[in-house]
Amino acid sequence: MSATKEVVVRLTKYKNVLEKLRSLGFVKVFSDNLADAVGVSPALVRKDFSVFGLTGKKRAGYQVDDLIAQLNRILGVDEVQRVIVVGCGKIGTALMRYRGFARERIRVVAGFDVDPSKIDPNAPIPIRDINEMPYIVKSEKIQVAILAVPETVAAQVAEALIAAGIRGILNFAPILLKSQNNVVVQNINIALELENLFCLLRFAEQGLDRGRP
Amino acid sequence: MSATKEVVVRLTKYKNVLEKLRSLGFVKVFSDNLADAVGVSPALVRKDFSVFGLTGKKRAGYQVDDLIAQLNRILGVDEVQRVIVVGCGKIGTALMRYRGFARERIRVVAGFDVDPSKIDPNAPIPIRDINEMPYIVKSEKIQVAILAVPETVAAQVAEALIAAGIRGILNFAPILLKSQNNVVVQNINIALELENLFCLLRFAEQGLDRGRP
DNA sequence: CGCAATATGTGAAATCCTTCACGAGTGAGC
DNA sequence: GCTCACTCGTGAAGGATTTCACATATTGCG
Known part of the structure; x- marks a missing residue:
């Protein structure tokens, strides 16, 4: 199923978050947690996972260890x-x-x-x-x-x-x-990137429409 | 008109390309040229411009100088x-x-x-x-x-x-x-970014679907 | 001067991506 | 062991963004 670049980026982000969670001792995780950490909606997390056949359990969320292993397999970054x-x-x-x-x-x-x-x-x-x-x-x-x-x-x-x-x-x-x-x-x-930052600031300040008067 | 972040990013890219073109002595430019340089379609360039009231002439394309001035005004990056x-x-x-x-x-x-x-x-x-x-x-x-x-x-x-x-x-x-x-x-x-690069490489090599067998 | 070629500007269509909403399991608590 | 609150998985709906396609204007040229 055509995985666009954005999906790969998100998967990598999930993986990074999961590794942090694991190092903190977390064993299971919910789509809400990952969504918060990465800045997307829970539904999108689940959708992303479902595209790659990553599944959790209905009330227990996802196993952190398991998920990391699967993501590593999918993303192909097992070795250095x-x-x-x-x-x-x-x-x-x-x-x-x-x-x-x-x-x-x-x-x-x-x-x-x-x-x-x-x-x-x-x-x-x-x-x-x-x-x-x-x-x-x-x-x-x-x-x-x-x-x-x-x-x-x-x-x-x-x-x-x-x-x-x-x-x-x-x-x-x-x-x-x-x-x-x-x-x-x-x-x-x-x-x-810096230029964009300045522009976005500018836009944030004075509204977004700056076309013809 | 709600200008999303992506549009701002593209406008900045157009501006950068235009400045390079100007330094090369270009006076006018077509949507095709900008599209090629930035990696988008010509139609999108025109659409982006039209949102901000940037207009060209029907057969002469856009004036480089003029366009840069307008973009600077819109993006608000006149001063240092x-x-x-x-x-x-x-x-x-x-x-x-x-x-x-x-x-x-x-x-x-x-x-x-x-x-x-x-x-x-x-x-x-x-x-x-x-x-x-x-x-x-x-x-x-x-x-x-x-x-x-x-x-x-x-x-x-x-x-x-x-x-x-x-x-x-x-x-x-x-x-x-x-x-x-x-x-x-x-x-x-x-x-x-590097991780993503490796993943994208991997995907490019062996197709994009790596879900359940 | 008139014509033909060519590039713009833009509504409509298409595509892509995200969120919604809800059925269906499942674990926890009593 | 039963119930119930909770979370997943996913088709359908919704938005947003991009492309299409064509009317329109302009310019260069014969």
Whole structure:
């Protein structure tokens, strides 16, 4: 049943919430709880689950352990996910050392840059020359890359990544990369998000209609 | 006319594309061009514009200059937008120095942290003690904050921000802050985005239905 | 100057997504 | 063990958003 991107996003959110609940000692959970935590309606939680055959019991809700196991199976994130970071500027290095990744079973295998002064193959997370990227991608069977290079070279580096066999890109460069022919792209444009925030504020303040007078 | 968040996001994207086009010397533009660049259908571009009374000419498309001016008016981003960064760890400092902000007329006024060793009020962008945050927010009339603190204190710091008068938060901490009572929150959960990327890849590979057998 | 090509603007249709509402089990309490 | 309040699962209804399709206007060109 065509699962859209939004559904996958929600499933992942459910899973994260469930893991927090489990660490707090929860054993069962109701659709209301998950709905609150994720910010959707209870009906939608149940609907999402039903699409994937996740079932609970009529008065006992869902078993937390069970649900996590099922979600992991569905989402396919049982093992550690390996990723590379391309572009080791400010954002790139910050991401390489980001602690949040460990908790989610994500491991940064290596960083890449063009600047020779940044290269350090002996660091805990090695930083290599961008020219080595294709070999590492192949030998390590890397599928996903975080792109954090300047705007001017972003498109070109993205193509190099795809050519090297990368199948998913998390793009922090301020250009809109398009998902095409079996390469999935997720764009995170920080400046754009901020701009939107300002706009939404503005709209929230003075009503939503600002068309012709 | 109830403008949803999605419409605002698209308008901002149009504006960004238009500015790139203008810098390339374009004078007029068609809905097709914008649609391609933003990844939507031409009809939607026209519909979005019509909602806000943005009009073009029947065979000449839209005037780039004109359109940008109108969008700026509608989106309310004529002047420089000022923002603070709370939490000057890896991500926080990277954001403080992020170049993409300058281009979008966003200025980071100050950073805040609890760690005394990080404080440096004389830096180009000063880093101050978090306790000074409420005063700076008030005196500088700051409305928007970027939140980049560890998970454990994120909720608490967010409350402090709201109490100090902040009206919009761009949240990089891995908890879901909820937009409530006239505070707009935009969550960017990097680990979650990566997880989603892996899942989408997985789904793209082996079809979308993975429910009961 | 008139025509034909082309792009806009918009009501109507279609599609997609969410919520509603209710039947049906089920666990807890007495 | 019986009852009852409670929660799931789901078809149908409802909304919202996007696309369609075409009348209409404009411009370039012969």
